[in-house]
Amino acid sequence: MACNCTKCNPNKPCGCSDPALTNPCSYTDCSVGSERCSSISCAECVSYCGTSFQVGTVGNLLQITEGERLDSIIQKFALMISQGVGACTADDVHHAPYNVYATLITNSGVTIVWNGESTETISIGVWADVGTGYILVNNVGPTVLQSVITGLSPATTYKIKLVSTDSLAATCDSVELIVSTLL
DSSP: OOOOOTTSOTTSOOSBOOTTOSSOOOTTOOSTTOOOOSSBSOGGGOBOOSOOEEESOTTSOEEEOTTOBHHHHHHHHHHHHHHOSSTBTOTTSSBOOEEEEEESOOSSOEEEEEEOOOTTEEEEEEEEEOSSSEEEEEEEOTTOOEEEEOOOOTTOEEEEEEEEEETTOOEEEOOOEEEEOOO
16 A cells, blocks of 8 residues: 655655555555554655644754654754754744755756745855865755756766845855765
């Protein structure tokens, strides 16, 4: 039985391998009675189904809300571990984009997708390390939420990150994605 996983990338396999489920497994549905899966083949589909919570104080607030995607939560915590809670990692100030991932990977390009950007963001720079350090490959406005990178070499691994900028020219780096182009 396939899982009800409509919010995931439709080009990737997703869901539970357990055919004995009586209800469709709906990772994005946190309602009572939504069946949980013991074997998950696509973690990007999992949402946090607990009670919303927060830690910190004003200007240093980290919030996790019911229904938030697990990959976004992991990125928040990774940034918090590396930088501490505060500027660039707190939800109630300008922060780095969360839920950054790569999709539509080919031998010469990749699409970078994100959400969870700060309401204070005025632009997002897309940066790629092409072997000689990071270079700016695209700059987009707020709410665009994706960028296509072309001209990459086949079978090559790249590091890609987003840098958000607010109206005061403060910048925040996202996590670094490690993306390998196809052969």
